Amino acid sequence: MFFHIVLERNMQLHPRFFGRNLRENLVSKLMKDVEGTCSGRHGFVVAITGIESVGKGLIRDGTAFVTFPVKYQCVVFRPFKGEILEAVVTLVNKMGFFAEAGPVQIFVSKHLIPDDMEFQAGDMPNYTTSDGSVKIQKECEVRLKIIGTRVDATEIFCVGTIKDDFLGVINDPAAAA
Amino acid sequence: MSVASDSPVHSSSSDDLAAFLETELDSDSDSSSQSFPIEEAADDDDAEVTNHRLLFYLYLQALEFKCVIRSLNRVSQSSFRLKRRKLEHLETEDVASVKFIEEVSEASSSKLPCQHPGTFGNMCIVCGQRVEEEETGLSFTYIHKGIKFHQDEVTRMRDIDMKMLQSQRKLCLVLDLDHTLLNSTILRDLTPEEEYLKSRTHSLQDVSGGDLFMLEFMHMMTKLRPFVHSFLKEASKMFVLYIYTMGDRPYARQMAKLLDPKGEYFGERIISRDDGTVRHQKSLDVVLGQEKAVLILDDTENAWPSHKDNLIVIERYHFFASSCKQFDHRYQSLSQLKSDESEPDGALATVLKVLKQTHSLFFEEGGEDLSSRDVRSLLKQVRKEILKGCKVVFSRVFPTTSRSEDHPLWRVAEGLGATCATEVDASVTHVVAMEVGTEKVRWAIREKKFVVHRGWIDAANYLWKKQPEENFGLEQLKKQGTEEGEEEEKQ
Structure with a gap:
C-alpha cells in the first residue's frame, strides 16, 4: 500500500555547501540519502514530494558540520499482511515461484499454489492447470495475497499465497504474444 | 544528548x-x-x-x-x-x-500446528509466521538468498522430483567448472609465450561457438574444454544439469553464461562456494535430487568426501601454463604447445560415453521398476567392464610391509573389473611391474604375457577405457626416466 506521509530527518551538512544554494544542497542530499531506503515502520521510500520545513541549523562542536532538522513529504510503499498485491513473476521452480512488486520480493510456495496446478520443468519452468488453461511462468503478472512481511534495511521480503478466490494469473504476456 | x-x-x-x-x-x-x-x-x-x-x-x-x-x-x-x-x-x-x-x-515464537517446511526471510512459507533462526534448516542461497527448507521438506521435494524425472527419463548430473569443463587463468599469470592468445579471444557479445574468452572486468582469461558444447547438449537430454564450483558466485554465474548463453541447461541450478554448507567441501545436500539418481563429474576426488560412489573423476584439463604450475606439472601446457585436447577422443567425449551407458542401464535394463535402481551401483558396474577378463599380477609395486589387498592400486584394478592375484599361473594375462628383471617379469616374457607399468591401470581408471598395452611397456617407463622409487619393494 502507498502512503503520502511527513517524515523528519536530521541532515548533516558540510560547510562547503553553505551559501546561496544551501537549501537546494540540503534537498538533493536528502533525496540521495532517503529515496530507495527501507524502514521497518514506514516501508520503502519511493520519492520525496516536498519539503515541509527546514529547522534551525545547529553547529556541531569541534567539527564544522551543521545539523538541520528537515521535515519532508514523501511517498512510501509498505506491504501489509492480508493485503492483495499485483506482482510480476521473476523465477519459477519446484519449490514455488518468486515475484516482485517494485522493491518487494514475494515468495509463493508450492503449498500455497492451488493443488490442481502442476509444476512443469523445462527451459521455461511453469505451473499449469491440468487443462492447460492457466499457466504461471516468468514475466507473467499474478494477483496474490500477502501472508507475512519482513522489512530489512534495504529490502522487503514477503510470503504470499494464490490459494484463494480471485487470486492467480491476471495476464500473461507470453500467451498474449 | x-x-x-x-x-x-x-x-x-x-x-x-x-x-x-x-x-x-x-x-x-x-x-x-x-x-x-x-x-x-x-x-x-x-x-x-x-x-x-x-x-x-x-x-x-x-x-x-x-x-x-x-x-x-x-x-x-x-x-x-x-x-x-x-x-x-x-x-x-x-x-x-x-x-x-x-x-x-523481534521474532515471535509460534505454537501453531504448521510444520514450517521452509522459510523465506525467516518467515514460514506456509503460514507467514516468523520462525526462529536455528529451526529454519538448509539454506538454498543459489535459488534466493533468503530461502531455507527443512530437511523433511527437502526429502519430500526430492521424492516428488524423482518421480517427475523418471517420467522424463532423466537423472541429475552435477558438473564442476575448473579443470573439468574449462580452464581459467588470471591475466597477469599469462607467460610471454601465451601472449598470442590475446589476439585469439572470442567476442563476449555473442559467446556461442567460441571457446577462448577474455574477461577484462574479472582480469581473467577462460578457455572452454574442447567438446564441451556437444557434451552439454547431449548430457542435457539425459540429465538435469547442475554446476557446483569452488569459485565464488559472480565467477560461477559468468562461466555459466559462457557455457550456456541461452540459459537452457542450468537455469538457476548454479551452486558456488558461497552456497555450500561445509567449507572446502562439496556435498549433495543442496542438490535437489535423490542421491541414487545423481552423478557427479569433477576432477578432484577429495572435494566429495561423502559421495565418492556418485563421482566420475575426470582427467584435469590444463590449458594455461599457470594452471600446470599450480598442480606442479613439469610439462608444457597446451597453450604453450599451441595445441589442445582432441574433440572426438578427449576426456569429455569419453565421459559422455560413460554417462550414456549408465543412463541406459538405469532406464532400459531390468524391467519397469525403477525404485530399486541406483546410479552408484550402476556406475560400478560400468567400471567393471573396463578391464573385464584381465588377471593381473603385481611385481615390485607394493611394499612388502603391508597387505597387497589394501593397496589403492589393487583396489582400483578390482574396481575396474580385473582379477588380482599375488602369484603367477596360467590364467594371468598381465604383469604390472616397476622394473625389468624381476622373476615375474621374466616369467611373463617367457609365457608371452603382457608386461605393463602401473600407468596402464591409472590410465584405464581415468579414461574409462582399456589402454593398448604397447603404450605402457616397461621400455617406455625407462625412456621417460620417471623415478617412482617409493614403492619399489619386492612383493
Whole structure:
C-alpha cells in the first residue's frame, strides 16, 4: 500500500555547501540519502514530494558540520499482511515461484499454489492447470495475497499465497504474444 | 544528548496511521481466513524499552569501534576530544538503523500446528509466521538468498522430483567448472609465450561457438574444454544439469553464461562456494535430487568426501601454463604447445560415453521398476567392464610391509573389473611391474604375457577405457626416466 506521509530527518551538512544554494544542497542530499531506503515502520521510500520545513541549523562542536532538522513529504510503499498485491513473476521452480512488486520480493510456495496446478520443468519452468488453461511462468503478472512481511534495511521480503478466490494469473504476456 | 528519545525516524502522526492500518488489516485477515490464525506479539512496553536500550548499548560499542578505525585513517586529528565529537554526530545519523536491528530481532515464537517446511526471510512459507533462526534448516542461497527448507521438506521435494524425472527419463548430473569443463587463468599469470592468445579471444557479445574468452572486468582469461558444447547438449537430454564450483558466485554465474548463453541447461541450478554448507567441501545436500539418481563429474576426488560412489573423476584439463604450475606439472601446457585436447577422443567425449551407458542401464535394463535402481551401483558396474577378463599380477609395486589387498592400486584394478592375484599361473594375462628383471617379469616374457607399468591401470581408471598395452611397456617407463622409487619393494 502507498502512503503520502511527513517524515523528519536530521541532515548533516558540510560547510562547503553553505551559501546561496544551501537549501537546494540540503534537498538533493536528502533525496540521495532517503529515496530507495527501507524502514521497518514506514516501508520503502519511493520519492520525496516536498519539503515541509527546514529547522534551525545547529553547529556541531569541534567539527564544522551543521545539523538541520528537515521535515519532508514523501511517498512510501509498505506491504501489509492480508493485503492483495499485483506482482510480476521473476523465477519459477519446484519449490514455488518468486515475484516482485517494485522493491518487494514475494515468495509463493508450492503449498500455497492451488493443488490442481502442476509444476512443469523445462527451459521455461511453469505451473499449469491440468487443462492447460492457466499457466504461471516468468514475466507473467499474478494477483496474490500477502501472508507475512519482513522489512530489512534495504529490502522487503514477503510470503504470499494464490490459494484463494480471485487470486492467480491476471495476464500473461507470453500467451498474449 | 539522548538519542533514543529524539531519533528522527520515529516521527509523529504518520506512525500512528501506519500502526493503525496494520492492526486493522491484521484483524481483517484474521476473520476472513481461519486457516492461518495469526498470533501477534502483544506490545510489552517495558520489554521493548529494555530491549531498545540493550540494542542501543551494543550499537554504541560498534560505533565506538567504527570511530576508532575512522580516526586511525585520519592521523592528523586524532585527539580524544575529536573522537568524542565524531561519535556524537554519527549517532544521530545512524539511529535509523538501530530501528532495523530491532525489527529483525523481534521474532515471535509460534505454537501453531504448521510444520514450517521452509522459510523465506525467516518467515514460514506456509503460514507467514516468523520462525526462529536455528529451526529454519538448509539454506538454498543459489535459488534466493533468503530461502531455507527443512530437511523433511527437502526429502519430500526430492521424492516428488524423482518421480517427475523418471517420467522424463532423466537423472541429475552435477558438473564442476575448473579443470573439468574449462580452464581459467588470471591475466597477469599469462607467460610471454601465451601472449598470442590475446589476439585469439572470442567476442563476449555473442559467446556461442567460441571457446577462448577474455574477461577484462574479472582480469581473467577462460578457455572452454574442447567438446564441451556437444557434451552439454547431449548430457542435457539425459540429465538435469547442475554446476557446483569452488569459485565464488559472480565467477560461477559468468562461466555459466559462457557455457550456456541461452540459459537452457542450468537455469538457476548454479551452486558456488558461497552456497555450500561445509567449507572446502562439496556435498549433495543442496542438490535437489535423490542421491541414487545423481552423478557427479569433477576432477578432484577429495572435494566429495561423502559421495565418492556418485563421482566420475575426470582427467584435469590444463590449458594455461599457470594452471600446470599450480598442480606442479613439469610439462608444457597446451597453450604453450599451441595445441589442445582432441574433440572426438578427449576426456569429455569419453565421459559422455560413460554417462550414456549408465543412463541406459538405469532406464532400459531390468524391467519397469525403477525404485530399486541406483546410479552408484550402476556406475560400478560400468567400471567393471573396463578391464573385464584381465588377471593381473603385481611385481615390485607394493611394499612388502603391508597387505597387497589394501593397496589403492589393487583396489582400483578390482574396481575396474580385473582379477588380482599375488602369484603367477596360467590364467594371468598381465604383469604390472616397476622394473625389468624381476622373476615375474621374466616369467611373463617367457609365457608371452603382457608386461605393463602401473600407468596402464591409472590410465584405464581415468579414461574409462582399456589402454593398448604397447603404450605402457616397461621400455617406455625407462625412456621417460620417471623415478617412482617409493614403492619399489619386492612383493
